[in-house]
Amino acid sequence: MQDAASRLKNLAEQLMGAPLPVRIRAWDHSEAGPPGAPTLVVRNRRALRHLLWKPGELGLARAWVAGDLDVDGDLYTALDALAEFIWERGPEQDGKGRSLRQSLRDPEVRAAARSLLALSAPFLRPSPPPEEMRGHRRLHLHTKGSDKQAISHHYDVGNDFYELVLGPSMVYSCAYWESPDGTLEDAQRDKLDLVCRKLGLRPGMRLLDVGCGWGSMAIHAAREYGVGVVGVTLSREQAAYARKRIADEGLTDRIEIRVQDYRDVRDGPYDAISSIGMAEHVGAERYLEYASDLHALLKPGGRLLNHQIARRPQADESAYTVDEFIDAYVFPDGELAPVGTTVGILERAGFEVRDLESIREHYALTLRRWVANLEAHWKEGRRLTSAGRARVWRLYMAASALAFEHNRIGVNQVLAVKTPESGASGLPLRARDWR
Secondary structure (H helix, E strand, O other): OOOHHHHHHHHHHHHHOOOOOOEEEOOOOOEEOOOOOOEEEEOOOHHHHHHHHOOOHHHHHHHHHOOOEEEEOOHHHHHHHHHHHHHHOOOOEOOOOOEHHHHOOOHHHHHHHHHHHHHOOOOOOOOOOOOOOOOOOOOOOOOHHHHHHHHHHHHOOOHHHHHHHHOOOOOOOOOOOOOOOOOHHHHHHHHHHHHHHHHOOOOOOEEEEEOOOOOHHHHHHHHHHOOEEEEEEOOHHHHHHHHHHHHHHOOOOOEEEEEOOHHHOOOOOEEEEEEEOOHHHOOHHHHHHHHHHHHHHEEEEEEEEEEEEEEOOOOOHHHOOOOHHHHHHHOOOOOOEOHHHHHHHHHHOOOEEEEEEEOHHHHHHHHHHHHHHHHHOHHHHHHHOOHHHHHHHHHHHHHHHHHHHOOOEEEEEEEEEOOOOOOOOOOOOOHHHOO
């Protein structure tokens, strides 16, 4: 009788219709697959049950988060090798381009599925890991209540954990690198300064920082550019942390941090608005409302800097679905849009879009530094949150780095102006100097 690893390799290749690009090590210590390739470690039969009860990406994610599935070797190399199976092909197709329903009509595939079922025995349904968003219906309604719950799930996991991953800057968005050999702190400072310069900040101006995080943008703008800042977040943990940092910097007279939905901000007008890594939470159904609200909060001639992740457009946009793993474990209700869609909606809301800068490669560099921080302090990271949560963050950041590197997703800074009727935008003739 074949050992468990050989059986798993053969079954996987039968089901997917293609050679498996990684080795497999099973719970009986057997191994099979191409020598020298990264090794997918199947620690126990429960990993198979996760996949059988929830075929596709979410089943794999549950097995990974629970610790039933692991990688021995370089995680990036393993994910790159498995990308065709997990993301590029999708759970709905096999290696011959057939749907799973069509595939299961194949007698050989049906036999493989029965063998996998037998190998996973007893066939008891495993509970999802506790880190999975519970009671989440994935309707993407983006009410104020659902948005608050989603933000809390992602951000209220412990400020100490985020300090470990993000480093002293506490900036949770794409940095701006002069060189791949630079430091994360310098790159994050340069990103914040770039945003301030694009917004044309001057002493005495009012800045609204939407989704202010742990206060880094607000502090940089107030300290370096002499502006007054209102920062809003839905995370109470972020707000408490930001307020302490602001007090330590002696900037409480210039910065106010509120636990508030951006839709409830009523004290405009502002000279400028920064929205850095926040718009991904807004959702397609609410995006015009988001753009219109920010437009209304600006003075004539005021500027918006919208820093946002974008996905590639699809031939049939109605077929877009949210990534199951990201939705269940990372950003519940998060949605990505093509950059062209974002620009179009900003224009519909009344903005004049004046500049768009793609910084896709910069996010790959940023994510790899965050992964390195987590891996260097792995035991501490597990202690500060949970083993499952640390595994979630390591997987999603590594997979995201590869997605940016391979142009599956991008990130863009869009500068838009509430241009008055006179047509005077207030921008210099050579705007890219950002003076």
